[in-house]
Amino acid sequence: xxxxNLHVPVLLHETIELLNVKKGGIYVDCTTGRGGHSCEIYxxxxxxxxxxxxxxxxxxxxxxxxxxxGKKNIIVVKGNFNQLESILxxxxxxxxxxxxxxxxxxxxxFDNEDRGFSxxxxxxxxMRMDLEQKNSAADIINNYSFAEMFKVFKTYGEIKxxxxxxxxxxxxxxxxxxxxxxxxxxxxxxxxxxxEKKKEKHPAKTYxxxxxxxxxxxLDNLKNLLSQGVKLLKKDGVMAIISFHSLEDKIVKDFFSSxxxxxxxxxxxIVKKSDFxxxxxxxxxxxxxENKRARSAKLRGVKKNV
Numbered sequence: 001x002x003x004x005n006l007h008v009p010v011l012l013h014e015t016i017e018l019l020n021v022k023k024g025g026i027y028v029d030c031t032t033g034r035g036g037h038s039c040e041i042y043x044x045x046x047x048x049x050x051x052x053x054x055x056x057x058x059x060x061x062x063x064x065x066x067x068x069x070g071k072k073n074i075i076v077v078k079g080n081f082n083q084l085e086s087i088l089x090x091x092x093x094x095x096x097x098x099x100x101x102x103x104x105x106x107x108x109x110f111d112n113e114d115r116g117f118s119x120x121x122x123x124x125x126x127m128r129m130d131l132e133q134k135n136s137a138a139d140i141i142n143n144y145s146f147a148e149m150f151k152v153f154k155t156y157g158e159i160k161x162x163x164x165x166x167x168x169x170x171x172x173x174x175x176x177x178x179x180x181x182x183x184x185x186x187x188x189x190x191x192x193x194x195x196e197k198k199k200e201k202h203p204a205k206t207y208x209x210x211x212x213x214x215x216x217x218x219l220d221n222l223k224n225l226l227s228q229g230v231k232l233l234k235k236d237g238v239m240a241i242i243s244f245h246s247l248e249d250k251i252v253k254d255f256f257s258s259x260x261x262x263x264x265x266x267x268x269x270i271v272k273k274s275d276f277x278x279x280x281x282x283x284x285x286x287x288x289x290e291n292k293r294a295r296s297a298k299l300r301g302v303k304k305n306v
Contacts (some may be wrong), residue, residue: 008107026045
């Protein structure tokens with residue numbers, strides 16, 4: 001059951017300011033969720049502007065369709081942001097003034113036990129952002145080889161030694177399929193060095209992060225969004241990305257940095273102005289007091305000069 005339908009958008013005011021939303025502009029919210037950021041963008045663009053709201057979650061799309069019913073300059077699209085270019089092309093849009101992606105899992109999705117994103121809940125192991133997608137996190141747990149699981153946990157969870165956990169998973173799944181979050185969390189807890197009394201980070205957190213990333217192909221999708229997005233910006237257009245863990249942030253940071261590097265050979269007496277500029281050299285951090293799920297949020301942006 002869904003416990004809470006409220007999603008407090010992370011870094012809302014900071015994001016709107018960074019995007020420099022202008023009246024009559026065309027903007028894309030690539031991860032609209034329940035529309036927190038989109039509502040603020042809509043207020044500023046006016047009737048002359050256009051807002052494209054994308055989400056891969058059918059539940060979010062149903063919510064947004066009702067929420068924005070009657071607003072002709074808002075286009076709601078079910079799709080993955082790794083297809084941004086084709087989504088805009090289908091809607092006869094060549095260039096936009098701003099692109100936003102909030103990479104975090106929305107609160108309604110996170111709190112819904114049936115979706116399986118939280119290790120605090122006791123639902124099924126799912127973690128699909130797109131419910132029409134075939135494979136879930138349970139398929140990883142029950143079908144991946146030792147080597148495949150090791151790579152997932154090591155790469156996406158940055159877990160130093162997941163061997164014990166993986167060995168127990170493989171042994172247990174021979175007895176019966178591992179389908180419940182409760183069972184998976186117990187396996188992780190019982191086979192990880194962890195002192196619950198010291199209230200250190202729960203050992204299941206990084207395992208669940210890794211499973212979610214693998215299930216939804218999140219990092220590759222992000223790379224595709226970045227490469228497509230900057231090509232779709234108008235002059236003075238801005239792309240803003242909110243990330244929630246180091247793997248995402250590094251991809252965003254490195255990509256944005258690559259855009260402003262002067263590739264002119266040093267021996268040539270030419271000073272070439274970069275096509276892009278960083279909107280902020282250091283990431284804008286989330287405020288945990290304002291939103292407890294914002295404590296790891298980092299906002300970065302890049303602006304097109306030409």
